[in-house]
Amino acid sequence: MNTSVLRTTALLTALLASAAAVAAEPAAAAKAPDARCHAGAYRLDDDSVVSVGTIDKPEQLRWRLIDGRTGKLTPKDGAWVSTRGWSDRSDGVRVSFGACDEGRIQYEGHAGKKIKFDIVDTKFEGKGVSLRGRLVLPQGSGPVPVIVMVHGSENYSGVDSYYQQHLFPAEGVGVFVYDKRGTGGSSGKYSQNFHDLSDDASAALREAQRLGGARIGRIGFHGGSQGGWVAPLAASKTPQAQFVFVGFGLADSVLAEDRDQVVLDLRAAGFGDAQTLRKAREVSDVTGLIASTNGKRGWEALDALREKYQGEPWWKSLKGEYSGLIALHTREESMAEMAKYDYEVSWDYDPMPVLKTLNTPQLWVLGGDDVEAPPQETQKRLIALGQAGRPITSVVFPQADHGILEFEKDAKGERQHTRTADGYVRMQLDWVKDGTLKHWPYGTAKRLAGPK
Template sequence: MNATDVTATDSSRPDSNQPGSNRPGSNRPNSKRPNSKRPRHSTPPRAQRLSAAFALLLCATQAVAAEPVAARPGANATEPRASGSCAIGSYRLADGRPLDIGPGVEGQLRWRSDDGRTGALALAAHGAWISTVGWTGRADGHRVRFDCAHGRLRFDDTPGQRVRTIQRDTRFRGSGVELAGRLTLPSGEGRVPLVVLVHGAEHDSALQRYSLQREFANAGIATFVYDKRGTGASGGRYTQDYLTLAVDAVHALDEARRLGGARIGRVGYQGGSQGGWVAPLAVRIAPVDFVVVGFGLAVSPLEEDREAIAFDLRRAGFGDDPAAMAGAMAIADATAALIDSGFAEGYERLAAVKAQYAQAPWYASVRGNFTWYLLGNDADTIRRDAPGLVRGVPAHYDPMPVLRGLDTPQLWALGGEDRDAPPGETLRRLAALQRAGKPIASAVFARADHGLYEFETAADGERVSTRQPDGYFRLMTDFILGKTLQPRYGEAAVCASAACAGG
């Protein structure tokens, strides 16, 4: 274990900002259907390899940009090199606004504001970094200059100073494996809440990629991030077994408490996408004070696929066509049967529905979370590749028994335009829990896709991420800090009682 003040790390990989979110670019390799360009964990641009796509499939996906090696005292560079690694960290502008600088795609940086705005930074002439909107590549007029030696920057005409935090890197035992983690504490001696960031299904290093580890610390929250088993600097084999991952999260919380000592106050988890299944399960194993779920689900992975297909059809204009919806559900039934068999049988049934509906006007709109893959590949490819891609995934996992058994305060932040994890049935189930007296608050950001990213729609139908919704970060921080939630955060209304849940 080592401790350092304010830290930054270099990453040549695409950036993300929070657990479980997607990044711009295709997350469905070999799919013939339109893909979204959006951030992924947390995050954003990248075409995923199949295993990550299937992870996402079964709802994975925070986002959070990288952090690592601290800017060392005595650095003599006044401007960052092309990689910009010395500039990575959290800042406070002279007007009081927080600003995070994280790694972007290779050779770039990414800035994030707590109101959800973000931009990619590319080094231009004379040491200035030029910004473009979200992941669009379109100039937004912002310019940033860094003075790494003194921990300063200038965002347009506003100066800013790096915020000092306390960072403690560690290696700890998970469930039979050694995991790599990091605690980032706000400076000072006072007690602060602690949040542990729980991965989605991504394969990336959270230590390198999660910007929330800095952003939460800048807001007065101790934050623990770790590379889940089989990723980054952690040992073990990658898995999507929710119980194993939940036990690892409990070990991570124990380690964070140990490192934080007397400074740690209330504790809880924040999990995005697949982390929305894992975090509540971890709470059921070892109670905490709160849990935040971002763009997660209260349905099973197979139910998620069916909801995503229904969402696809409604979005394509076939929502009021009973024949189209029935045909799409017949396809979903066939792909579910194939998965249930461990890809041993069901190929004839899949071939039959493909032949029956291939010429239907709605067929090209069927995507779902894994149905797209089974429709887009031949039987030999599926037999060869698919079993390894979904190994360990509990496709029928029902989160409701866990959620019904929790009395821990929960916050669910969902995207109204989420194509990977449509929120409809999840909201209905959460409302039922609220009416039963469970301490659940929910908020829907109507224009956000998976990862809670707003987007533009390009001429080819692809979604290109622009920002996160105004109010999303403030909603999470208020909840973690134990504040009374406001009625609205940006465009999202908060439902925190049985009254708004229809009770």
């Protein structure tokens, strides 16, 4: 799964994602075979598990291990070429598959067989939409814990793409995946309206319970990025939810995400003095007003700020989620882009009232070096909530980026994501199974607050 799908707002994301996809994925050979039949989890002859899932193109795949190592697989000259993480640098990992109907893999010299799961596909009703879903359980008759996958801001099929439906059942955790409204096999318009999306998530959990019956043990929501706003809100509407997991989300507003990104971007460009950041905050407050009113308010104030600051050296380094897009372009250009990406974003949503009152146990995992969802304010809020006795456990992987991804910097200083942080997947599985984190250490993770 490409990390760009984890962004939370639509303006700059939509512009960058298409360019990034072109740059990141090499052109496939003509008439390349459809490799989707190989998606699944494979038990290797050393009893380890490797999961294989689809990514951007039907002829490409991604392998993953429970420790977070991963690579992209591209067919070339009758073989599979693996590249490290989300980079295009070869990692030397050797992978091959049998015929589609054989369900066999060779991974780094180990033979493996595809694991069989109990799988049920379904259609169910969300809030005014028909949603496509899938329940994937380990084979058997006894109850198992189940996660309901709550989407981030991605606009593609979760049923076709989420790797958790392969890896987690191989480790004893069931998964219910569904296509969010306006994507994949679901009806409706793609939306970032957290209230509608939380209603859909609530319906998804009830559908998972209906399908699984007595097989459903502990059940709760699992949300990443934008799902960090939606999953707790869904739990507040769903008494049946027994837990909420949030990865790399924010306990702050959508507007705050852009504001904090602007600060990080300016500091990275060498403009971190307090006076410059104060001026940039003036700009992000106004661009937030423009974005949140769909361009109906704020332009006169932005014109005044341009007059004051556009001659200063930091001005052209404005970025953020959308502030740079608006501030560095004309009103007409910005409005044209906003017209393309009107996704009904819940700009005014404040997550704190839900977090202060929700009695459902939560685990939040943050990336300490997350540049898409800067975590500093969220860390402070989660620590305070935990200290106030709320049922929230919070953890940070200090050097991880968005997605809890480790990275290296290339010659241009740009991040190349190399793997998921070791311990992140194990932590999720442990906590979903019984609500505890009893197998420390989890890689480099540090506990911020909450019960042990």
